[in-house]
Amino acid sequence: MTPMLTRRSILAAGAAIAGTPLYGPWALAQGAPPVIDIRRGQVQPFPIAIPPFAGDGGLGANISGVIENNLRRSGFFRIIERQAYADQQIDPDRAPNFQRFQQTGAAAVVTGRAARGPDGRTRVEFRLWDVVQGTQLHGQQFAAQEANWRRIAHIVSDQIFERATGEKGHFDTRIVFVDETGPKERRQKRLAIMDQDGANVRYLTRGGDLVLTPRFSPSSQDITYMAYTGGEPRVFLLNIETGQREQVGNFPGMTFSPRFSPDGQRIVLSLQQGAGSSLYSLDLRSKSAVRLTDGAAIDTSPSYSPDGRQIVFESDRGGGQQLYLMGAAGGGANRISFGQGRYGTPVWSPRGDLIAFTRQGGGQFSIGVIRPDGSGERIITSGYHNEGPTFAPNGLFVMFFRDQGGGPRLYQADIFARSEVVVPTPSFASDPAWSPTLR
DSSP, X not given: OOOOOOHHHHHHXXXXXXXXXXXXXXXXXXXXXXXXXXXXXXXXXXXXXXXXXXXXXXXXXXXXXXXXXXXXXXXSEEEOOGGGGTTOOOOTTSOOOHHHHHHTTOSEEEEEEEEEOTTSEEEEEEEEEETXXXXXXXXXXXXXXXXXXXXXXXXXXXXXXXXXXXXXXOOSOEEEEEEEESOGGGOEEEEEEEETTSOSOEEOSOSSSEEEEEEEOSSSSEEEEEEEETTEEEEEEEETTTOOEEEOOOOSSOEEEEEEOTTSSEEEEEEEETTEEEEEEEETTTOOEEEOOOSSSBEEEEEEOTTSSEEEEEEOTTSSOEEEEEETTOOOEEEOOOSSSEEEEEEEOTTSSOEEEEEEETTEEEEEEEOTTSOOOEXXXXXXXXXXXXXXXXXXXXXEEEEOSSOEEEEEEETTSSOEEEEOOSSEEEEEEEOOOOO
């Protein structure tokens, strides 16, 4: 099994040339504004051409293919079909024929090459060209072990996305999810992890226990999740590299819905007590627990704000399932959802500006977003049994699962409801959680 490397180790593996800018004879456009104002939401997809990278053995074409797939799936780029410029000879060391590419409707072109060096490492370089201005916008080169070529393609995709939009990319990330196989009445559920585009699937559990709600730690290689062990749900920590697992706390009842604090030092979770459930915060170092909510209500699905100062959660304390906000130390809570239907599974955007949720009502399951003060609610997608949103680290996309009767599948949508795509998985899949950007 190939070890998973961080971005830092990939760049370090290339010694002096890894991660270095490629200026060539053309000047890098320093400080130029992005070409897509992505925060307006309603924008035309940016037309970009991505010819196959030069290189032997098809490696260059594979890398440019991953970049093309990443940008297309984001919904903010329109990929110019290659037959539109099939007559062009692309030399990665020279500027492309800008006039010819203008005729195809492209506003930008990405060129590059990939080659295996004498030391066995793969070297990849790319350049992003402004077709209208006839200038190089960006360029860089990387080196890594050949097994990590997809990581390089994701890093390049992030750089193109950021240069075009002014926003951080989300491609160099992973998804942990619940893989579901077998007949519906006796599904085997295993924790699995993959790249955000569905590649490099790896299983983390064997399926002996029913597992639910995996969540990434923001500062380590750990995930927390719920598993039915010995007939009762318990919360566990799992190191995704070593496979080491430990139970979180020694609570007397059923524990579920875990989520890490932004610093990774605490977990907030639900503990069933009689007919209700309360929220607790557990310090992972001292193992001390603090009760955050009290009463007969069902309080669950807590999520910290990015600064760690507040917690959003769902509760039926007002007579119906709604969203509430309180300080991270507990105390009084304010209701923030007031639309028709029941609200649940809230999760705070890494940017801090929005909270995603599931809303059920009128025979529909909707995924939406709302501001922390309860204003600006908007629905991203509606349909049959949509559930469990998770934010990309740039806060521009959510992933969720949808079960249309046969079994659950993962989907990705942007927060402006412009595009929605299926996330490929080997079998049925649910409960996705997006990792931070790899470093």
